[in-house]
Amino acid sequence: MPDWQATMISADEEFDGAPLLRGEFTLETGHGEVSSATLHLSALGVVEAWVNDRPVSAELLTPGWTSYEWRIRYRTHDVTEQVLAGGDGPLVIGLALGNGWYRGRLGWSGGRNIYGEQLGGWVQLELTYADGHTAVVTTDTEHWTAGPSAVTANDLYDGEDIDARRRVDGWRAPGFAGDGWTGVHALDLDPVMLEPYVGPPVVRTEERAPQRIWTSPAGKVLVDFGQNLVGWLRVRARGDAGAVITLRHAEVLEHDELGTRPLRTARATDHVTLSGGEDVFEPTFTFHGFRYAEVDGWPGGIDALQADPDALTAVVIGSDLRRTGRFASSHDLLNQFHANVVWGMRGNFVDVPTDCPQRDERLGWTGDIAAFAPSAVYLYDASAFLRDWLRDVAQEAAHADGMVPFVIPDVLKYSPRHVDGTGEPQETTCLWSDAAVWVPWSAWQAYGDLGALAEAYPTMAAHTRRERAQLSANGVWDTGFQFGDWLDPGAPPDDPFKARADIGVVATACAYRTAVLTAAAARLLGHDEDAGEFETQAADLRAAFTREYVDRDGQVVHSDCQTVYALAIVFGLLDEDHQRAAGDRLAALAVESGFRISTGFAGTPFVTDALTLTGHLDEAYGLLLEEGCPSWLYPVTMGATTVWERWDSMLPDGTINPGQMTSFNHYALGAVADWMHRVVGGLAPAEPGYASLLIAPQPGGGLTWAETSLETPHGEAAVHWELDGDRLTVEATVPAGTTATLRLPGREEQTLDPGRHTVTA
Template structure:
């Protein structure tokens, strides 16, 4: 890439993976084409591998000319608000050689280009310790652009940034109370010139069809509020509002180390039944994490309610274990001959769904469960001659998928879903056999270091949304040391240990100070429940 001369480096090592990059570090946006060969026992070289291109993202705050922008109208931030949609029209002045869209949000987002969703990521940018580390995504949109007029757009939702989090009723607006989009489209034309289209004061915003969305409580969608073609050419946005700039430190931005959250599977309904009280229940035959997708016909203004839970209690939907989480989606029809809908900015843990106010009689063909989690590569399998043992193993796999939704959580269904450090401390060895979790947990461990106190104390949950200064606890805090070590044992990546060394040492030094000369830590708070 960029006209660089070819260079070759031979490394004397028996390593076949995680070999250190032997050339000068790449600069932002820089591309290199790489081929690899190996030498055998008798110093005979193999053929060169097929070429692969590596490309650096935006590595420095100064690489961003775009600014965070969001809706300019006043909102009642004490409760979920109608989700904003944003758009901007721009011109592409000639044939395009390459185009990259760098994008993130304060909140969660779904990006659009010329009327189509840009990629298959969901709940992007995911959940990190936003005020210290905010992930951005990079999309190759070269083929999505056209000469002449184009449109960039996005839908925003509260997500983990502004939505209700934590137990005991939780809190809203933990990281901030203004949703905002940061998008930077970089175009390289075939004539060698470049152009940048970023979020700025030329964008427009209005309320979209999502009336409310919340991780715990679900999504309310009114299809009558849809604006057909809002993200495409030819749409009149003259009645939309101007945007306003939202301040956020660009130095917090970083590129992903692990896979995005995606829809990974669809589970069909196996039975529709009536509860003892006469309510309509759908059984998917498997406890999953994600949401339901419905196909329905009815009159405009008719509202369907979907409640989700993992169990039945006395034949009714078992919502008691959810505590205060409503896990409820609502869809108001626009009145088409057939309408298919699924939520965007929530997720539920469930096997059963309760349907209220369905027009007519639902069938198993009308509703399905969409499985959502971080799209990690499966690396471990198990099968035996014992069906019960096989089922136990599959339960572990399903449980891991549901709790590895961008953050390693304790549960996917109730008003918690937090990154409890003690949980992953004991589960990391199993997780790393079943899936490639290196990048996933590397990102989370950097949040551990970011949220760790100045004297080395590791929070009970990461990202830390409990709010109080962290209190040390055995096993929970040990995650800062044990999880990196497990990753090193599984993958042989010394870089994980190097990245986390200061965090690991700070925790060990802290507990060594508490234990004193006796080396026995017998003071202060401990959970004592595992």
């Protein structure tokens, strides 16, 4: 552990939940100029930092959200330039604190101060002088003071209020002594809890201008930014001192007005109070999921705003991920759907992988990422992001006897209401808890990082053993609380638990896949005894599944719906004859439904693969390209720019689904993007980390061309195919140091060396 000398300090007064902290220090003399300066920064809450009135970085919401009970991250920055900017004068460090996840509202039960009641700032600045002398400057109770900021309220759900009249000039300059400033006091912090970031920070990723500004039927000024995004509005305005501009945010319109009901209790509203001069506001202690904004109190009204649309800018934020995977085709709606998947991931990868970014929730639901992880690791380099989050999975599980909770970090354990309404503690649950295994396995397949898999393995093993303990005497998992095939479109809007798929079938199938993957991880890592244990567990589950659920009541798989067939086929639970029969039945169900989708969170990631594996590619494309409700493309026809939580979050008449949970930015149902990359585009790993590739496009659905590319750990891999009648031309790029297996209709398999290739079939 580093030699931490800093103290976590807190303002002696509350200062509206957004205090400023400043420390002023005299640099040592006689050692020459400072040659390097490294600043370590953390907080209880979120923090922005300056050295000598210069920002330390452009990062946002530091130190993010972790399981604060056991680990708090810190960021490290080179601030040599900022220190030197002060010349021979005093060194001033400034911190601005906000509530963030630590003390703000979390969850739909109204909980606040879940992790603590006092905000804190923590800095350790390590200086090296020209002659090699070193010194340390830290947060302490001697050199630091605290005072009010222009922020009068801040909350991730509810928004931020900024009063420009309260802005204090010079608080980051030497010699400042502002009115109302007070002292600070120390907070208890075990330095063992401090960990460096593994994942990337949250940053501004782009800006978007208004696409339309107009007056609604109710006389409200509305602004459309053309894209459902996550971030906030930067405001530039001039008006009377004390005038207030109110900004409300929402994802959709309903009856031509702002559709705020899906936000539930989240106010998602910012207030900015003008100073009388030129003001620029950025509410960086909150974020909103929105496409539309309602603006009230704009100086000069809508005419002034329309004349100066640059006065409002949507600032998009998210974790700083590098885009790696792309897809395009001859089908415009499919291309827009893929873009929606990308935007959904961007908006929900804000430090933790959340379910949604707009309502009073925004939690790290494990089921969502378990379903979406294979798509996520293709679209972006999410290796460090997921590894960081999996450390919180490990902490939460280790402190709950191996039980992986529904959300990570787990705030529901503090909630007075359990999500199923029973008030009972959480218990291991299929798919959701299985994220402890499925997510690291997806990362292993994509990146080939055995170290990351080894780090995740203890939690994988503990979870898999805990699932074994949940099984009934007959060997299947048919008891206890389960989400099951959550949000099956056939379930009533007010009862998403009522899926067509039998709970026991879904849970047992998921438990089997988990045992298989954990056994494989154990073999890779040399834990042969564990591998044998989990292989036996998988074999027992497969036998029990066959005995209890196959050929039951005249059905190939019990409950006879798309999801149970998808899981049984893809997970390998069926013998050859039953596999064939299940594929035929699944295809028949797809045709009978008019290719309307009928899967929820459990079945959606696997249904097109199940059809493909059993020789029903046409039916898989039929599901993918259907435009009626419910389907993947239906939201696109309704103007969606992200993936919805429900297949029909907006009904065909333009009204919002009456269910309580109706988000317009969830990524789970976009999990089919993984199949699009591998089967439509034709690019998949033949070995983990793309040490070798499988290039096997399977055209269908009337598409005349498609392409996909990926920045693999070895370089760019790409596939482009065109179909002219029955003539298929494939252009493939194979990265250096790898080979690819080319598998095309009507041709024997071919090995491709590194380079570019053109092949016709």
